[in-house]
Amino acid sequence: MSEMVISGTGAVTPVGIGNEQLWDHVKNGVKGVRKTKRFPTLNEIPCAEITDMDFLESIVDRRMRRSADISKYASAAADLAIKDSGNGPFSGTDTALIMGITHGALNYTQAFHASLIKEGIDAASPLHFSDSVLNAPAGNASICHGVRGPAHTILGGAETAVKAIILACMMLESGCVGKAVVVCAEELNELSASCYLRMGVAGLSEGAGAIVVEKRGTQGFPSHHCRISGASSMCYPSAPETASAEVITRCLAKANLKARDISLIMTDCEIPAGLSLDGMPAASITHLTGNAFAASALWQVILSSLMIKNDTIPGTVIRNGGAIPDRIRHIMVFTSGVQGNAAAVVLTRE
Structure with missing residues (x-):
């Protein structure tokens, strides 16, 4: 199998927009979660908001100015990653755009259905309808950047x-295709925030x-971030713990690595026992950025690539007592859910 590399990254987060700001704010422990x-209808619940972003400056296609927030975030992040890669052009049929989302444009979806029910079909906004479709963020980001290759949307959790x-x-x-832009995005919504709060999920x-x-x-630009040395995913609803252990084992095998070779695990989840990972440093940025589901998992990947590129692990992200290695070689990003969905990817220094 050919070796794949991450040649560009872009982040739009509550603690920083762009690689430099994200890196600096994470190193300094800047928290985006606040009341x-x-x-x-919700009394000052803790959330992490995007508050200091000028969409008109961040989005290259002015037609996107009225699109849903999730599409704006996706288009802005893609623009940052494309510029960071330095290997254009990305317009044309040789580039794919793959979008991962969890909830979609819930605010426009609510607005569309509210007007439809309260005022009738003539009052329903075509914009709200088109942007409420789950693959709208992928389509909007593709249009924004002239990507005419395949555009796919994957739905699910982190x-x-x-x-x-x-x-x-x-x-x-x-x-x-010759290049692929992977984007994950999420927007805050009052109804979903209320539902998650009832389930004990805040932030x-x-x-x-x-x-x-x-x-x-x-890639024409010589300084890519890192190599993708292995990745695996699986769904095992009847045995979530088995899914977590199996996906890590498969990911390590695809990367031709042993557990002891991993320098750091980026995860919000419990690390399965019995995989020789005890004592290994585990890290996460979710306590800083808040939980944006699929977007949060991709932020973990982005920060991991920046840690490899800078050969530094910020102490603000460590979530256990594991010793920080002097030299970063391999970082695993691992996620799992209660429904038995698990996935892992290993990023490797060249």
């Missing part, structure tokens, strides 16, 4: 980010992350 008065990376690698390996977030994936040796 918000954004939702009238594991969707890794699944999108796997699909990108498969498409590149098959030769149907929801919004924003987007994007990476450019290419075959090694095809």
